[in-house]
Amino acid sequence: MAHLTVSVEYGIHGLLWLVGSDEPLSSRDIAELQGISHSFLAKIFPRLEKAGIVRASEGVRGGYLLARSPDDISFLDIVDAIEGRKPLFDCQDVRTRCALFGDAPPAWATSGVCAVHVVMLQAEKAMRDTLAGQSLGDVARSFATAASPDFFPQVRNWLGERVGHRVRNARRGRSPASKRESPE
Amino acid sequence: MAHLTVSVEYGIHGLLWLVGSDEPLSSRDIAELQGISHSFLAKIFPRLEKAGIVRASEGVRGGYLLARSPDDISFLDIVDAIEGRKPLFDCQDVRTRCALFGDAPPAWATSGVCAVHVVMLQAEKAMRDTLAGQSLGDVARSFATAASPDFFPQVRNWLGERVGHRVRNARRGRSPASKRESPE
Numbered sequence: 001m002a003h004l005t006v007s008v009e010y011g012i013h014g015l016l017w018l019v020g021s022d023e024p025l026s027s028r029d030i031a032e033l034q035g036i037s038h039s040f041l042a043k044i045f046p047r048l049e050k051a052g053i054v055r056a057s058e059g060v061r062g063g064y065l066l067a068r069s070p071d072d073i074s075f076l077d078i079v080d081a082i083e084g085r086k087p088l089f090d091c092q093d094v095r096t097r098c099a100l101f102g103d104a105p106p107a108w109a110t111s112g113v114c115a116v117h118v119v120m121l122q123a124e125k126a127m128r129d130t131l132a133g134q135s136l137g138d139v140a141r142s143f144a145t146a147a148s149p150d151f152f153p154q155v156r157n158w159l160g161e162r163v164g165h166r167v168r169n170a171r172r173g174r175s176p177a178s179k180r181e182s183p184e
Numbered sequence: 185m186a187h188l189t190v191s192v193e194y195g196i197h198g199l200l201w202l203v204g205s206d207e208p209l210s211s212r213d214i215a216e217l218q219g220i221s222h223s224f225l226a227k228i229f230p231r232l233e234k235a236g237i238v239r240a241s242e243g244v245r246g247g248y249l250l251a252r253s254p255d256d257i258s259f260l261d262i263v264d265a266i267e268g269r270k271p272l273f274d275c276q277d278v279r280t281r282c283a284l285f286g287d288a289p290p291a292w293a294t295s296g297v298c299a300v301h302v303v304m305l306q307a308e309k310a311m312r313d314t315l316a317g318q319s320l321g322d323v324a325r326s327f328a329t330a331a332s333p334d335f336f337p338q339v340r341n342w343l344g345e346r347v348g349h350r351v352r353n354a355r356r357g358r359s360p361a362s363k364r365e366s367p368e
Contacts, residue, residue, distance in 0.1 A: 003270060004273045013279065034282060036278060086185065086187060089192070094197045098217060100338055119315070123311045127307045127310055131307045134303045
């Protein structure tokens, strides 16, 4: 098992579809477009909303939009929003538990940060700095450069057809609750 | 919960007692000296032995010694020995699952490493490079500098008394199995 869960992968790939989108996208449409579980993604987006990465709108055309520029959304922002700020190492201050200290560890054994923890904090910082240095915008440009020229127009059509279908159904009254729909 | 388990903390603190020790130390003595669970530590040392970080000797004076210089044992060696080489991110290649691709994702969507995974690999490398750049010897020197001058002589006495007690018991035949004792 990896340190980061699959929620991070689903969350980032979900967010990539929002880059450059002027219309809100529902988490159901994103999940189906991306071929991932909707129930899974529907639990991730509220965390991204809480972290101020996306904003939600309701209604038949509702869904999610990025809440700020993709260049201002770092991988670290996304990881922390989805996983919580999980430390690399949870120091139990084992250094203070030496049998020779009894119940009173001396000052030299308790002052400052444990030297083991110092190394772990440095490693954590190196990892977090790297994640903070890469933005959703960077990766979206990388995908856009690789994609075939007709790909994004096809995506817009695919999404537009789904929204159009929902709008027509709502007008015909087939989905009277749709005006109060969640952004799912 | 942190990314690294408490086993890593116990393992590193356990190993620190072996730095500069010419005599093997049993995992029971190390655990009691450090005030940590022996049953827990006894599961960690075989992993360190398998990774070539410690070597074990049996018998009433048996135990563990470092298998190489503490300056040649990095934090990364220890973490990988205890936790296994756990990736930061387990890429499921979600990029290939777009609904528009059907069962045949195009070459542009599958070639090379996914741009999301590239970022995660960079972050993982930054963390691992930091852990690889710090040795058990570095941290042992940091502890030795902080410790009071009488601490390590007291530790040697404490350990010596326990080994002496076992040797006397073995000579008196109170522990006939002791000659075949494991390094626990």
